[in-house]
Amino acid sequence: MDKNKNYIELEKLCRELGVDIFGVADIKEIKQDFLIADKILAKVDRAICFGSRLTHGILEELADTPDRLYYHHYKTVNAFLDQAALRLGNYIQDKGYLALPIAASQIVDWDKLKGHLSHKRIGYLAGLGWIGRNNLLVHKTLGSQFRLVTVLTDMPLKTDKPIKDGCGPCRACIEVCPAKAIKPDPEDFNLQLCFAKLKEFQNAHLVDQYVCGLCLKCCKGRG
Helix, strand or coil, rough: CCHHHHHHHHHHHHHHCCEEEEEEEECCCCCCHHHCCHHCCCCCEEEEEEEEECCCHHHHHHHCCCCCHHHHHHHHHHHHHHHHHHHHHHHHHCCCCCCCECCCCCCCCCCCCCCCCCCCHHHHCCCCCCEEECCCCCCCCCCCCCCEEEECCCCCCCCCCCCCCCCCCCCHHHHHCCCCCCCCCCCCHHHHHHHHHHHHHCCCCCCCCCCHHHHHCCCCCCC
């Protein structure tokens, strides 16, 4: 089947489901890092990555800590993406191909803070943005104000390419980070400081999961 035609069909379906950003990554060089059964990894070489924007009003309501409103919104967007990934996976399966939807937010290795795979890394390979100083994917118009989900497949699909871009002179996330985990060089991001602050927020019963949202609030892209 035609790779371009398949790509167009899947993107059209995702847009109809309400998805805001869409891309496809070639994962042949990175799939060995996934926490997925080898028998599945041997079959898949494409990852469909798509996302849904977060609501500006929810983010603007944040002050200097996460709150219950943001936490509920975070869960709602993740649930929406999981449902969209299920719909897309079923569509692909009905076409006779393998599909494996990966949850938008699910930690399976708490020692290394890893999920089955990195949606951020796949989103980068799928051309959805660059890795910012905040250690998140940054889209050119949405900034980091979105969530991602991934569907692995063996369906023939054209692939997108990484964007050669960056945060430029913007330092907004450095200034607002309550953990002081964000540095001028993206490679110096301190994950342990960030995670310690997330645990502090949870222990204070501000939220029931390790979330913050403050660096998302200020990261609005260049659109």
